[in-house]
Amino acid sequence: MPNTRAPKIEVLELKADFVKFVLSDTDTSVANALRRVMIAEVPTMAIDLVTITENSSALQDEFLAHRLGLVPLRCEPGTKFVYNLDCDCEDNCEQCSVTLSLDVSWESKAAGRPDHEKDLPVFVTSSDLVSHDPRVGPVHFASSDIIDASQDDGIMLAKLSRGQRLQLTAVAKKGIAKEHAKWSPVCVATYQFDPIIKVADDVSATLTVAQRQQVVESCPVKVYGLDERTNNIVVRNRLECMYCDECTNVASSLKLRPEDDAVVTVTASQDRFIFSVETNGTIDADQVVQQALEALSLKLQTLRNELINVKQKILAAA
Amino acid sequence: MNAPERSESWRLNEGEEKVDYEPDTKIPNAGNFIIKKEDHTLGNLIRMQLLQDRQVRFAGYLMPHPLENIMRVKVQTNGEVTPMDALSTAIEDLTSEVDNLTQRFAEGVLACKRLQESRQYQ
Numbered sequence: 495m496p497n498t499r500a501p502k503i504e505v506l507e508l509k510a511d512f513v514k515f516v517l518s519d520t521d522t523s524v525a526n527a528l529r530r531v532m533i534a535e536v537p538t539m540a541i542d543l544v545t546i547t548e549n550s551s552a553l554q555d556e557f558l559a560h561r562l563g564l565v566p567l568r569c570e571p572g573t574k575f576v577y578n579l580d581c582d583c584e585d586n587c588e589q590c591s592v593t594l595s596l597d598v599s600w601e602s603k604a605a606g607r608p609d610h611e612k613d614l615p616v617f618v619t620s621s622d623l624v625s626h627d628p629r630v631g632p633v634h635f636a637s638s639d640i641i642d643a644s645q646d647d648g649i650m651l652a653k654l655s656r657g658q659r660l661q662l663t664a665v666a667k668k669g670i671a672k673e674h675a676k677w678s679p680v681c682v683a684t685y686q687f688d689p690i691i692k693v694a695d696d697v698s699a700t701l702t703v704a705q706r707q708q709v710v711e712s713c714p715v716k717v718y719g720l721d722e723r724t725n726n727i728v729v730r731n732r733l734e735c736m737y738c739d740e741c742t743n744v745a746s747s748l749k750l751r752p753e754d755d756a757v758v759t760v761t762a763s764q765d766r767f768i769f770s771v772e773t774n775g776t777i778d779a780d781q782v783v784q785q786a787l788e789a790l791s792l793k794l795q796t797l798r799n800e801l802i803n804v805k806q807k808i809l810a811a812a
Numbered sequence: 813m814n815a816p817e818r819s820e821s822w823r824l825n826e827g828e829e830k831v832d833y834e835p836d837t838k839i840p841n842a843g844n845f846i847i848k849k850e851d852h853t854l855g856n857l858i859r860m861q862l863l864q865d866r867q868v869r870f871a872g873y874l875m876p877h878p879l880e881n882i883m884r885v886k887v888q889t890n891g892e893v894t895p896m897d898a899l900s901t902a903i904e905d906l907t908s909e910v911d912n913l914t915q916r917f918a919e920g921v922l923a924c925k926r927l928q929e930s931r932q933y934q
């Protein structure tokens with residue numbers, strides 16, 4: 495007996511690195527599965543193997559390798575890699591990995607500096623990483639508008655002083671964040687329950703304008719407002735609500751008798767979820783959601799096929 | 813060193829079966845599924861979907877230990893279907909729901925892009 499639901503999605507906001515959408519007519523378990531897959535099971539590329547030829551900086555090799563691993567690498571949309579462990583190659587090849595190299599010495603960077611800056615240390619950043627595959631490279635900013643407006647030149651990896659040098663090659667591999675968080679494509683992937691905020695107009699009518707004002711002002715995120723003409727409480731920014739219960743506390747303190755209805759009530763909708771997803775730049779935000787849904791579907795299909803296998807094995811044994 | 817392989821949290825070991833089934837010896841029409849390399853993501857999803865089914869009397873899942881990458885699902889039915897079939901149906905339904913969602917999301921993105929474009933021309 496099929497028990498399928500027909501969930502809906504409405505995209506509210508879409509940028510290269512951010513998407514906000516409403517998922518409705520489904521269960522919390524689906525919303526939570528989607529959130530968890532976005533965080534931990536959407537594959538990306540990250541540096542996984544570092545060969546250090548020379549490191550005379552103040553940082554140890556391990557520390558440096560860890561920092562390199564955490565640098566987000568952007569993949570051109572449509573770029574497909576296979577997992578290194580599934581690949582037929584011996585160590586690594588273009589199908590399963592990307593090589594990046596870095597070679598910075600204090601002398602090379604400090605050359606041409608004005609005299610008063612001569613002795614200052616130089617910075618090694620992610621923009622010094624040279625990718626051998628044009629489709630993959632260290633991400634700086636998700637959108638070009640911000641890149642022009644900022645003076646940032648990459649993620650700081652190390653500082654070098656006179657005579658120091660850093661030379662290494664790094665191999666980036668495909669992976670998922672279940673193995674290590676460096677593979678996670680998102681910074682933020684959360685959902686909130688859609689707030690249902692009700693104003694009881696009959697109760698409101700029994701309150702003075704000052705009391706209504708008190709309820710309106712109790713909300714720290716300005717969900718409520720007072721109607722200019724009628725001086726009634728109105729809901730202005732419903733989606734801003736963070737369930738802090740300030741307004742309902744004030745509302746219950748305004749009750750004459752404890753059994754009276756409160757002037758405002760805040761409840762969480764059980765089947766509408768507002769997702770906010772912000773990526774770290776490795777994949778576009780809408781792609782994160784799309785790939786998460788595909789990954790989830792793939793997981794379910796694998797399980798279904800495995801169940802058929804198990805069933806046949808049991809039948810064969812009987 | 814006794815550190816586990818890093819990929820062990822999500823890749824099946826060599827020769828390992830994804831799913832094992834143990835019929836329950838004490839309760840009628842009940843069985844345990846041991847699903848390897850899965851966690852709360854699928855566990856809770858499957859459990860909630862099973863609970864929608866009126867032929868399912870009991871459905872629960874647990875992760876016995878956070879360092880063991882397995883998940884156990886226990887299903888008891890009312891006898892009209894086997895636990896195996898109940899689980900298959902649940903997964904079938906979830907697959908179609910997720911595929912449906914994928915499509916809805918693509919449509920939503922298109923609609924949002926169109927809206928953004930029309931705003932730009934104004």
Ligand code: SF4
Pocket residue numbers: 691712713714715716717734735736737738739740741742760
């Ligand atoms: S619960 Fe908090 S955030 Fe929500 S409306 Fe009331 S006061 Fe505002």
Ligand SMILES: [Zn+2]
Pocket residue numbers: 578581582583584585586587588589590591
């Ligand atoms: Zn390879």
